[in-house]
Amino acid sequence: MWQDLFGSDDEDYAEDTGSTNLHCRTTTLMDEANDNVEIFDQIPGLSLWHGALDHSQQMALTQAIIDADIFGQGNQAMRFGNLGSHLTELAAYIKESNVLPVSLASRAPLFDQAIYNRYNKGEGLISHIDLAKFDDGIVVLSLLSSCCMTMKPAANPQQAIQQGYSTTQPTSPDDATAIDILLRPGDILVLSGPARYYWEHGIAEREVDIVGDEMVVRGTRISVTLRKLLPT
Ligand SMILES: O=C(O)CCC(=O)C(=O)O
Numbered sequence: 130m131w132q133d134l135f136g137s138d139d140e141d142y143a144e145d146t147g148s149t150n151l152h153c154r155t156t157t158l159m160d161e162a163n164d165n166v167e168i169f170d171q172i173p174g175l176s177l178w179h180g181a182l183d184h185s186q187q188m189a190l191t192q193a194i195i196d197a198d199i200f201g202q203g204n205q206a207m208r209f210g211n212l213g214s215h216l217t218e219l220a221a222y223i224k225e226s227n228v229l230p231v232s233l234a235s236r237a238p239l240f241d242q243a244i245y246n247r248y249n250k251g252e253g254l255i256s257h258i259d260l261a262k263f264d265d266g267i268v269v270l271s272l273l274s275s276c277c278m279t280m281k282p283a284a285n286p287q288q289a290i291q292q293g294y295s296t297t298q299p300t301s302p303d304d305a306t307a308i309d310i311l312l313r314p315g316d317i318l319v320l321s322g323p324a325r326y327y328w329e330h331g332i333a334e335r336e337v338d339i340v341g342d343e344m345v346v347r348g349t350r351i352s353v354t355l356r357k358l359l360p361t
């Protein structure tokens with residue numbers, strides 16, 4: 130069953146609000162083992178599983194979110210521990226897919242924390258690195274609408290240092306090195322290793338994303354982020 134743990138998390142969001150680059154990149158490189166999975170040569174550990182959920186799977190999960198009134202009066206909801214049948218099934222599906230590094234996919238449970246976010250048209254998310262209390266291997270499912278997520282080198286790679294990564298990469302947190310990634314409904318984004326610890330992710334506030342010469346109009350978007358708490 131769903132646990133009732135609504136409320137705001139004390140996410141350690143960076144102050145910067147993200148890139149001003151209006152252009153979202155298009156696909157270039159696909160994982161050799163899975164041609165639905167895009168990988169990013171500039172951002173090791175970032176994978177985008179295109180169409181991970183088909184339309185009916187997306188609708189079933191969206192309907193479950195509505196039926197359970199997950200958001201109540203707010204636009205964010207959190208669950209800890211048992212994530213409910215839909216997300217438990219989703220986690221099993223992700224585990225089988227091999228989109229996570231093997232060392233992470235074998236942990237049990239794979240995820241024990243979920244955040245649901247609802248974005249009204251044009252709303253964004255401040256650029257941040259997820260809190261250190263969460264393990265490596267974070268996934269984000271997009272539902273209902275597309276949006277561009279902006280990845281940029283971390284202003285403060287402290288977490289990376291704590292994880293034993295060298296401090297020498299990537300470069301500086303300037304917007305020139307920001308990379309915009311189009312997330313479509315049904316896509317699952319995977320952050321692990323450098324992508325999780327060295328790079329911030331955020332969503333610029335805008336109603337339309339430009340992808341190549343295409344204008345992708347945003348609507349209401351729901352995302353589901355799955356993470357694993359580290360032992361305290
Ligand atoms: O909504 C998204 O796409 C990302 C959510 C996120 O980064 C988070 O909950 O930490």
Ligand SMILES: [Fe+2]
Pocket residue numbers: 257258259330
């Ligand atoms: Fe995040």
